[in-house]
Amino acid sequence: MMNNSLTPHRPDSLSGAIAAFEGIQEACTLLNGPIGCKFYTAYMANILAPHPKHESDECFSNFYFGQTRLPCTYIDEQDFIYGSEPKVTQALKHVDLKQHSLIGIINHSGTSIIGDDLTQIIKNANIKTPTVAIDSTGFTGTYASGFQNATIKILDKLLNNKNKQKIPQTVNIIGSTIFHYNWENDIAEIKRTLKLLGIQTLSAICAGESIDNIKKAGQAELNLILNEEYGDKIANYLEKEHNIPCIDLNLQAPYGISASETWFKAITEFFKIPNEIIKTKARQVRKKCYHALAQTSSYTNNLRGTPFTIFGDTSQVYALTTFFYEYLGLLPVTIGIKEIGTKNYEALKNYLTHNLPNTHLLINPDQYEITDYLNKTKPTLLFGSSIEKNISLTLQKIPHFIPTSFPYHEKIILTNRPITGFNGTLTLIEDIINAIK
């Protein structure tokens, strides 16, 4: 979808492509671009997906420029004129010595214009490490499209055998990236519940996964998509090329109790296994939440009708909005969409039209628009990323901020507090009650 907003705070397809490679534990991303394009992304990758493979000794050697990952070819004007081949070749040979399992080389916006043939350069460099080239990620392509396109290229490289036998009761998890808020806990939560059902997760594709596990992805029986925006194309690819069906994308993403219950039940139906565990789990979470919510409501009347604003990708926003509105009785006053997933976007629009016609729906708002709407609607709760949190600090009435989306710069996360699935529901309700009580 064409992006016509002036929003300066959304990552684009280049970041998405980097996320795909950095989401493989043993891979190295080589950026064919200037040094300035790598610092922030490498910094965030190190915080959000640290891995011993990116040893600290790297940081003072060539192409790394003081950081332990994301080497780059430090392109300058001369390279734009004469082509980047000499530097790319040199950098590829340098990175080749580091014994990564995969190298992803990505052209930045400038080098993609001059049209250097990365595939040919890789051939000529005669390196041992398998290498995937992304000649262009587009200019202002979406983060999700950059991630999905790069992931498909990676899978094309890694999944050689299309006829490998499927492993019974196995799935892949698709649709999260290492830059997502709380990605590791969320994937762990889904895996945990699947394990209770006797379902094995072969691979969380390009989301902090090992290359060996990604190589097994073609043997899964079913693909699960956490967030439509980051997984629909990959799922289509895997269905077409490796005959792996995908969970129904019309289902809400697994945020909140009902959506999680429905989502996991759909999986049990696919595998034709009992769903008692899911029912029990949902019952337990409802019971736990009920006591906490009943107590909160009894001594404050703050919960029902509490205005909230949420910013995030459509799949997450749609599921959370319905959960907060229907289950908690919170009132969405403004919804800001970042990444658009077609099915969830249509569903969200219909939902708002029929249930919440006065809720403002913003697409990719810039910081001035966000400020205006926060001022206008004065939410008590704000769900989103560090971007919205920092904007909210300038308001007269500062809402309680609960992180749900990225980019998130506030805190390092070490504890196991997911926001998806059944345990994610408990995290969210805990945060909400503590914020408003």
Added chain:
Amino acid sequence: MKGIAFYGKGGIGKSTTISNVIAALSVNGKKILQIGCDPKHDSARLLLGGFTQMTVLEQLNTIGTVSLDTVMLTGYNHVKCIESGGPEPGVGCAGRGIIQTLQLLKDQGLDTQQFDYVFFDVLGDVVCGGFAVPMRDGYADEVYIVSSGEIASIYAANNIAKGLQRFTSTNGKLGGIIGNLRGINNERQILEMFAKKIGTTIVAFIPHNDIIPQAELASKTIIEFAPNTELAHIYSKIANYIEYHSNPVIPTPLSDMDLEEFIQEFCYGAKKIKILQQPQTCVCNNLQQITAQNVDDCKNSITNRAIQVSVPKEKPPLYGCSLTGAYNVISQINDAIALMYSPQGCAYINYCSHQSTLPDLNTPYISNLLCTNMQETDVIFGGTKHLDEILTDLQKRFPTQPIFLITACPVGLIGDDINSLTAKLNTNKQQIIHVPTDGVIGGDFYLGMLTACKLVAEKFIDKTVRPTDDGINIIGEQNLSTTANPNFKEVNKILTALNIKINCRYIRQTNIEEIKNFKKAKINLPLSNDQMVHDLSNFLDQHFGTETLQIPLPIGFEQTVEFTRTIARKFNKEALAEKLITEAQVTYEKDKKQLEPFFAGKKALINSNGANIDWLQLALQDIGVKVTTISTFNIFTSDGSPLSKSGIKHSEAKLMEDAIRLNDPDFILSARYLTTANIPCDFFPTLPVYGFNSGLDYAKKLYFKLKIPFIEGWRYDE
């Protein structure tokens, strides 16, 4: 399916030739797709009976998506035709357009395997990567060069052969040269000789013939217009050659010198110039490689123009880019808008870098950054139309605020004429200022800062404002450093004690009004000492008559004393300065006395990165520490040799070992992290907070740090 590309100098007759060859093949019942890779989009005109076609890029630009049904038309004898199209002359990037077209066609599921042949008609020379795409693997299996015997055409043909040689990894691709004759002397011989030199053959000669313009006027190929002519027979012969007799080779293009010789000998018929048989390379001025038998021959070679200019010597890496540097400045003008004319990612990393590195700002703020979110279509067609719309909307939204337009790499590459646009849109109430950074093309981070600082000064500093007596401007604050605010606070304490008012912080947390009144202060106080600040102060002093103090940074006691006295002298505030220094001395002595009992007599080994660390050495000496300083590394000139786990290079470890053995230090201070098992080490800040007590404040922390375990428990868990 066989992919065939036709290349050649612009205007040489490629489209006419390819259309006729395709027509001839189609007569033989072949299924053919022709893809025109030329912004003029006239490639398929003769097959389609005129200009009727919506191009791929036109559809992308107007509708936003591409549908094969509308861009692929059927022409003469069921030949399918697609035109890539492209930008208007002088704007955008046609090469990028070709890349995008071929990708879009793939994305739309164009199945080339249904055809017997896919022909690519490619504009002119191989001027950039985009035009070379059709000759890469996956597109053309064979390439034919259309050329006349004219010099310019031969030059272009040789260039194409060079490109082809570059993109040929295994099998040869050059199918041959098609001579499109222009009637010059010895034209056939020239082309035959050239073909031989580059290792290929002449497929056919197409003589100049008046039927061609007649057929073009009728929008028909010769095959259709005059099927029984000799000319039609020649095109059929070429088609036959491609179908049955082609023998593609890897070309052996001529070097510049050999080409020059060829031109002299065959085209001009001149006497053969001196040619060097076994060239060797020598380097002159580090910029040009000259092929010569020996160095003495260089001069002769130059006069004979037999020069092979190579890629200029590699430059050192550019840290950051000028776009980020400029934004780092404009972000600090509270009532301005910073509009990045860039892909969204450029704005994103800048926005987030500021958000994550400026947590010490006292007042939360709304970033002034917006982004045009440059699209692929802006790159291909030129983005000024889109930019015009955005700026016009912004002018309505922010009617009085100046808008700084900061440009990214792609803008520099496509060459949009932004100055004309901003001139058109500027009004008396509002200025749109183009900051010509062009990402890394405009230089590094500091150059971007300098560019923006100069531009802001030229546009907004009011030269008629007269100075007052007690004002000072602060320049060169490091906006992206977490110490910028603490440093400012320390300096502000000194200035407040001296009764000196800060007039303008150039440029940090300021506004247009303060910048306009920059000249209310006649003295500038630099708060960093890098080349950017040096250049900026020269600029401000020369253009605005200010005086920038040549003054050390106030780091540590001695430098801060000199800093304070220098400022005080300028403002005749010596008495206040001495009072402040005396008070600071008391505090310093008190701290010194507290620290001396622990530190006195101890030996320190400092491993620095080459930066000035007087503040640290002097403070340690003041508390009785015997200091030895070595410098084993410099972060920005690393040669890439491997580092040991201790944090220093193997090649430097010996130096460190020797220094430890010779000095027997009680503790080691290093500018980057290192550990030793038996000597306590600490990582000292290379950018300490300013003030009289920088050194002793660090020593106070060190006092505690030296008492904790040499290596913390978690470090064993690596």
